[in-house]
Amino acid sequence: MKFTHLVLFVFPLASMALVSCGGDAPNTTAKHAPRATTPAPIAQVSAEMPPIDRGAKLYKRCKACHTLNQGGKHKVGPNLWAIYGSKAGSKEGFAYSKVMAASTVIWDAETLDAYIQKPSEFMKGNRMSFIGLKKQEDRDAVQVYLRAKTAP
Ligand code: HEC
Helix, strand or coil, X not given: CHHHHHHHHHHHHHHHHHHHHHHHHHHHCXXXXXXXXCCCCCCCCCCCCCHHHHHHHHHCCCCCCCXXXXXXXXXXXXXXXXXXXXXXXXXXXXXXXXXXXHCCCECXXXXXXXXXXXXXXXXXXXXXXXXXXXXXXXXXXXXXHHHHHHCC
């Protein structure tokens, strides 16, 4: 009698486990795994888009914290007008982290590429909480857009 009870109890559990394993399988494929750590892109970008358009779409990920226009206000991050050729942490009226204020980095295509790829790594202790753009094409496109919009 006891054994029968056990079977009746264990069997539904075991089959539930099997069903749920089967159900989860498609979500644990390699294709989906990296999404957990990378925020879903807000904008859909396609390889066929001209870089400036692709950059404009990708820039939406920076927009919450930055403005680009001359005299634009500082938000969570500093206004980026005339950013190329400027020293990191030198925009007036913005309260930079100590590391960025003290940095001797000059922003150019190379330093910006490294920074937006992984801000936390490029400048340890800086306060830009942005995970980074992994794809080279995405970083290039953002720079095409940045250059166009911030050039004096
Ligand atoms: C969550 C807000 C946030 C997002 C999103 C963000 N930034 Fe920033 N950014 C900051 C902050 C804050 C700083 C200043 C960091 C410090 O003082 O350490 C900064 C600094 C910078 C600087 C250096 C400015 C200077 O005067 O030296 C650049 C360039 C920059 N961000 C570009 C970008 C780009 C491009 C993107 C999008 C790909 C982006 N940021 C996304 C908050 C953000």
